[in-house]
Structures are given as C-alpha cells and as structure tokens.
Amino acid sequence: MDAYSYLYALRQTSPLVHNMTNQVVANFVANGLLALGASPIMAYAEEEVGTITNICHSTALNIGTITSEAFYAMLLAGKAANELDHPLVFDPVGVGASDYRKKCVERLLETAQMTLIRGNAGEIATLCGIQWEAKGVDSGEGDYDLQNLAKEAAIKFNCMIAISGEIDWISDGQRIVGVKNGHSLMTKVTGMGCLLTAVSAAFLAVEQSLDSVIAAHSLYGVAGDYAYQKSTMPGTFQMHFIDQLYLLNENDNQYINIIE
Ligand SMILES: Nc1ncnc2c1ncn2[C@@H]1O[C@H](COP(=O)(O)OP(=O)(O)OP(=O)(O)O)[C@@H](O)[C@H]1O
Numbered sequence: 001m002d003a004y005s006y007l008y009a010l011r012q013t014s015p016l017v018h019n020m021t022n023q024v025v026a027n028f029v030a031n032g033l034l035a036l037g038a039s040p041i042m043a044y045a046e047e048e049v050g051t052i053t054n055i056c057h058s059t060a061l062n063i064g065t066i067t068s069e070a071f072y073a074m075l076l077a078g079k080a081a082n083e084l085d086h087p088l089v090f091d092p093v094g095v096g097a098s099d100y101r102k103k104c105v106e107r108l109l110e111t112a113q114m115t116l117i118r119g120n121a122g123e124i125a126t127l128c129g130i131q132w133e134a135k136g137v138d139s140g141e142g143d144y145d146l147q148n149l150a151k152e153a154a155i156k157f158n159c160m161i162a163i164s165g166e167i168d169w170i171s172d173g174q175r176i177v178g179v180k181n182g183h184s185l186m187t188k189v190t191g192m193g194c195l196l197t198a199v200s201a202a203f204l205a206v207e208q209s210l211d212s213v214i215a216a217h218s219l220y221g222v223a224g225d226y227a228y229q230k231s232t233m234p235g236t237f238q239m240h241f242i243d244q245l246y247l248l249n250e251n252d253n254q255y256i257n258i259i260e
C-alpha cells in the first residue's frame, strides 16, 4: 500500500487519538491531528484515563512536562491500551534531562508494551544507555550510527522505533528505513516531534505496521517541505505546516524520498 493510501484510510475512519502530551504542545498537537483528518482528545486524570483509552483507537504518551499525577495516569492508560490491543506510542521527551524522567520512563516501559517509541536521537540513545550530549528536550550531539541505534532499540524494547532528525530512521529490529523528507526549520518550532508522535498514533490506528509508521513520517516530512516553500520563518512556518497537513493528497506520494 502506498503512503497516501494509509492517509486516505485514516481520513475515512478519523481515528480518535488519546493524547497524554505535554503542556507546551497540547494545542498544536490537537490542531495538527484535526488538520490531518484524525480526532484528538487530551485526558490526564487517573479517574478517567481507562475509559478514555477505551473509547479511542490509539494512545500516545509523552513525558515532556510529566508530573507524578500524570505519570500514574499514564501507567493506567498504557495498561488499558495493551489490554485492548490498541496501538500505544511513547515519546520519551527529554529523558536524559533528569533522573526523575529516567525513572518514569523505565517504569512505563516495564509496565506497558509499546507499539512504537518515537523520539530524537538523544532520547533514543539515552534509552539504550549510549553516551549522548542531549540538550534538554532537543537532540543535542552524539556520535553513534543512527541506523544501528534504531535497530538495536527496536530489539531491546521489542517494538518499532522511529528516530527523528535530518533523516528519520525507522526500524522494527529487522527492516531499517530512512525518510529524507522534511526541513531543518522544523526544529525551530516546538512540538514538531510531539505532533509526529500523535500523527504516528493516528496512522497506527489504520494498521499496526512498519509501513504505516513510514507513511506517517514520509507524509509529515512532505508537509514540512511544502510549508518551507510557503514560509522560511518559524512563526508562519508553523501555521503553514498545519495547512499542509490538511492539503496532503495522493499526488504527494511522488515527493516521498526514502532510503531502504
Ligand atoms: N535537520 C533536519 N532536517 C530536516 N528535518 C528535520 C531535521 N531535524 C528534524 N527534522 C524533522 O523535524 C521533525 C521533528 O523532529 P525533531 O527531531 O526536531 O523532534 P523532537 O526533538 O522530538 O521535537 P519536539 O520535542 O520539539 O517535539 C521530524 O519530522 C524530523 O524529520
């Protein structure tokens, strides 16, 4: 199935995505999902997350501004998603920044089986115990082959892995695929990775497969390429990016640039 066919199916079904995301990006994530053709819901209370996960088609957990309340609620949501066999996507935002984040991530990964872990190189390297100079929530500097990192992480966590950057590397532990689409200006808008996490959860609601994750990343990158043609400055780029998610269509398959 080509990438747009996944998006077509997504738009036909408009999956409801449960996002437990961070306080910085919640509005952007909700608007991005709507523009793409999915439906967002954000919910964080322990008292309701089980129910919300239940009515949704996929769940995305993001520790960007984690608190102890949200953390315990994420454990419940993760368990509920696993019981329902719903796609569960995890974004270990800034995991290298504090011991608290590391502990939360360890516990979440022990408690729930993720379908996909999506993060920047610094985050995925930290999960694998590889030395990396991450800069807060940003990727930072490191020296490790990212294709191998994606593959090793997929094997370690028994799930799909997507590492974002100049090339996005996506692996299930066997296949490793690079997505070259996207522009570096995307790093100047906060939440571009967090929205990609949510978008991946929406695509996984269509099909729980590596091809679905590759389609999500490719078309997301194509929207970034188009947005840069409209604006080379971060504020208006963000606005155009949302519009370009809305405008993605079957013609865009031809602009996808993949390494396999
Ligand atoms: N140097 C780059 N060139 C092209 N595209 C890039 C580059 N760096 C990142 N991207 C793209 O930007 C998007 C977000 O990736 P990034 O690695 O910045 O995520 P992140 O660090 O998790 O972001 P955030 O935490 O702010 O949400 C992805 O679609 C990725 O492909």
Ligand SMILES: Cc1ncsc1CCO
Pocket: 022, 024, 025, 064, 065, 093, 137, 190, 191, 194
């Ligand atoms: C800037 C920032 N701080 C915590 S989460 C977040 C959004 C990007 O991940």
Ligand SMILES: [Mg+2]
Pocket: 091, 093, 094, 119, 120, 137, 193, 194
């Ligand atoms: Mg991130």
